[in-house]
Amino acid sequence: MVVTTKLAAIPTPAKYRLTVEQYYKMAEVGILGIEQRTELIEGEIIEMSPIGAKHAGTINRLSRVLSPRISDQSIISIQNSIRLNDKTEPQPDLAILHLRDDCYTESIPTPDDVFLLIEVSDSTLKYDRDIKIPLYAKAGIPEVWIANIEEQVFEVYKSPNQNSYEQIKIYSKGEVILIESLGVAISVDEVF
Numbered sequence: 001m002v003v004t005t006k007l008a009a010i011p012t013p014a015k016y017r018l019t020v021e022q023y024y025k026m027a028e029v030g031i032l033g034i035e036q037r038t039e040l041i042e043g044e045i046i047e048m049s050p051i052g053a054k055h056a057g058t059i060n061r062l063s064r065v066l067s068p069r070i071s072d073q074s075i076i077s078i079q080n081s082i083r084l085n086d087k088t089e090p091q092p093d094l095a096i097l098h099l100r101d102d103c104y105t106e107s108i109p110t111p112d113d114v115f116l117l118i119e120v121s122d123s124t125l126k127y128d129r130d131i132k133i134p135l136y137a138k139a140g141i142p143e144v145w146i147a148n149i150e151e152q153v154f155e156v157y158k159s160p161n162q163n164s165y166e167q168i169k170i171y172s173k174g175e176v177i178l179i180e181s182l183g184v185a186i187s188v189d190e191v192f
């Protein structure tokens with residue numbers, strides 16, 4: 001004889017997700033050390049990968065190439081936070097921001113302040129594509145580039161729509177990428 005019983009539903013434990021304010025408080029009181037490289041993603045503290053020479057050099061090249069072309073119309077912010085919402089504050093490798101007299105000393109930039117974000121990816125390519133790109137799209141960041149160090153290409157994401165981008169294009173050596181919002185272009189060869 002087989003007896004069937006209905007098991008009671010077992011609730012799944014919920015994760016406690018920090019706010020940006022709580023995250024900063026943890027740093028202020030010493031729970032997060034100054035030397036720790038972290039970012040807050042959907043309320044979770046994510047430890048960031050160490051920056052190697054190729055990663056740092058690619059950021060430096062991007063900054064060197066872009067600075068003279070856009071410095072009169074924007075601010076280049078390197079590895080600083082962008083507040084997407086009250087639970088998410090990533091640190092893209094490079095952000096091109098609207099000019100502001102205070103240079104963002106009074107508040108962290110938000111999506112409305114951003115022309116372009118650039119993530120330089122060597123060991124973080126999957127994370128950048130699967131986690132960060134959807135977050136940037138959801139926040140309405142108009143344009144995001146992934147500088148793919150291994151393949152020496154740029155993945156360019158434009159036209160955010162909910163959790164993804166409607167336009168995705170790969171640029172290889174010999175090709176030129178236009179930053180339409182600023183009216184400037186760079187060649188992939190200038191970076192890789």
